Amino acid sequence: xxVQINPERCQGHGRCYDLAPGLFTEDDEGYGQVxxxxxxxxxxxxxxxxxxxxxxxxxxxxxxxVRG
Amino acid sequence: xxxxxxxxxxxxxxxxxxxxTPTEIITGPVSxxxxxxxxxxxxxxxxxxxxxxxxxxxxxxxHTDRFGGGWLPTRYEDIAAVAxxxxxxxSRAIIMGNxxxxxxxxxxxxVPPISxxxxxxxxxxxxxxxxxxxxxxxxxxxxxxxxxxxxxxSLEGLEVVxxxxxxxxxxxxxxxxxxxxxxxxxxxxxxxxxxxALEGVNLPLExxxxxxxxxxxxxxxxxxxxxxxPRDDLTTxxxxxxxxxxxxxxxxxxxxxxLLLIAGIDTTWSxxxxxxxxxxKTPADRERLVAEPELLPTAIEEFLRAYAPVTMARLVKxxxxxxxxxxxxEDWVLLSFPAANRDPAQFDRADEVIIDREINxxxxxxxxxxxxxxxxxxxxxxxxxxxxxxxxxxxxSLADPSAVKWAVGQVRGPRTLPxxxx
Numbered sequence: 001x002x003v004q005i006n007p008e009r010c011q012g013h014g015r016c017y018d019l020a021p022g023l024f025t026e027d028d029e030g031y032g033q034v035x036x037x038x039x040x041x042x043x044x045x046x047x048x049x050x051x052x053x054x055x056x057x058x059x060x061x062x063x064x065x066v067r068g
Numbered sequence: 069x070x071x072x073x074x075x076x077x078x079x080x081x082x083x084x085x086x087x088x089t090p091t092e093i094i095t096g097p098v099s100x101x102x103x104x105x106x107x108x109x110x111x112x113x114x115x116x117x118x119x120x121x122x123x124x125x126x127x128x129x130x131h132t133d134r135f136g137g138g139w140l141p142t143r144y145e146d147i148a149a150v151a152x153x154x155x156x157x158x159s160r161a162i163i164m165g166n167x168x169x170x171x172x173x174x175x176x177x178x179v180p181p182i183s184x185x186x187x188x189x190x191x192x193x194x195x196x197x198x199x200x201x202x203x204x205x206x207x208x209x210x211x212x213x214x215x216x217x218x219x220x221x222s223l224e225g226l227e228v229v230x231x232x233x234x235x236x237x238x239x240x241x242x243x244x245x246x247x248x249x250x251x252x253x254x255x256x257x258x259x260x261x262x263x264x265a266l267e268g269v270n271l272p273l274e275x276x277x278x279x280x281x282x283x284x285x286x287x288x289x290x291x292x293x294x295x296x297x298p299r300d301d302l303t304t305x306x307x308x309x310x311x312x313x314x315x316x317x318x319x320x321x322x323x324x325x326x327l328l329l330i331a332g333i334d335t336t337w338s339x340x341x342x343x344x345x346x347x348x349k350t351p352a353d354r355e356r357l358v359a360e361p362e363l364l365p366t367a368i369e370e371f372l373r374a375y376a377p378v379t380m381a382r383l384v385k386x387x388x389x390x391x392x393x394x395x396x397x398e399d400w401v402l403l404s405f406p407a408a409n410r411d412p413a414q415f416d417r418a419d420e421v422i423i424d425r426e427i428n429x430x431x432x433x434x435x436x437x438x439x440x441x442x443x444x445x446x447x448x449x450x451x452x453x454x455x456x457x458x459x460x461x462x463x464x465s466l467a468d469p470s471a472v473k474w475a476v477g478q479v480r481g482p483r484t485l486p487x488x489x490x
Binding site: 011012013014017018026028029030050053054055056057058 | 194197198200201202203365369426427428429430431433435436437439443444447
């Protein structure tokens with residue numbers, strides 16, 4: 001599972017890096033950034049879902065990875 | 069290097085005289101909220117939520133002939149649509165009253181970037197963002213906490229305190245004065261500026277112009293002091309800032325300072341006051357937060373949802389049929405984030421305050437390109453203000469519920485809040 005931020009939608013509310021600081025951080029203007037490759041460790045899945053469901057701009061998506 | 073002479077003359081003297089459009093002043097009791105709404109009447113100030121809930125069911129977009137004509141969408145979906153649609157709704161004016169500023173002010177507006185439209189808006193906003201990130205405002209937390217403690221120290225021994233007047237208002241005043249490099253003892257003047265700008269929006273035009281002149285006289289005085297004595301604060305930053313290879317227009321510098329001063333104060337003051345009001349009348353929530361301080365950030369989001377202080381406004385750009393109503397060019401649209409936040413189509417148990425609400429996609433700080441630039445600062449101040457209060461004053465209640473007075477207009481919060489301590 002991976003998290004992604006749509007930069008077209010993100011307005012820098014910062015709910016993601018408030019609620020899931022292990023997965024998201026802010027850039028120099030306060031816009032949300034995915035940390036690293038965005039892969040969500042199993043123990044952070046709940047945190048990821050909370051971040052997704054609290055983003056006022058609906059800018060975050062969870063992508064279920066298809067294993068080959 | 070040339071001397072910065074942009075502020076030697078009063079920039080207002082060299083501006084071309086641009087007249088806006090005043091409209092008839094209509095006050096007095098509202099006949100029907102669906103067709104005659106007013107955000108300036110006491111009934112609205114005292115409790116707007118039943119009005120908004122009723123309109124959402126039976127309209128859902130209310131109209132008024134007051135203020136030269138305006139609309140009030142009440143559903144989350146419609147409010148979000150207006151916030152995102154900068155093509156059809158302009159931010160040239162964001163405070164609905166008896167006066168529309170001249171069209172020539174667009175796309176900059178009087179107080180950029182909140183009054184700006186694309187494409188100008190983006191770059192004017194970008195100038196401010198780095199100073200207001202979560203990381204940057206965290207540097208002010210320690211000083212804010214110490215100031216909150218000093219306010220509580222000054223209440224020592226009192227049985228009844230006015231938490232709006234003696235606590236909530238001072239916190240954002242001090243923080244924003246520090247950020248801007250304005251004298252902290254000017255707080256009473258800031259309060260007057262805030263009341264004039266946000267509540268005095270239906271006064272005779274001459275009075276409104278005089279109020280605006282007082283604010284800009286003060287700002288020009290501060291700007292000149294900073295030109296003479298530059299320092300590490302937002303005022304010097306804006307004086308030195310460049311946009312598109314040039315220093316900012318003097319009216320841009322002053323307008324942005326006006327915005328930061330007004331919007332930085334009354335909003336957070338309102339949010340702190342409304343949160344304390346809720347806790348004073350809801351002992352179970354107060355006791356739970358005293359026992360579980362780690363829940364406070366979640367509770368704060370719920371206070372922001374349920375008691376969102378800020379309503380914005382827009383102006384309709386052209387005549388159009390929009391979601392079932394016929395809007396005319398220059399009609400106001402009141403963008404009620406409080407109404408959006410209580411829409412049951414968007415929130416479960418929307419009319420209840422649930423301090424551990426985990427999913428809370430509220431829009432207290434707006435949506436889209438005009439998201440409140442100070443939201444991280446506001447959240448820090450609100451958290452620190454409530455942490456210190458609950459730590460120092462864990463037991464309190466409303467001393468006299470009928471004595472609580474709420475601000476009229478587009479920023480709603482308690483202006484008188486007598487609390488019994490202990």
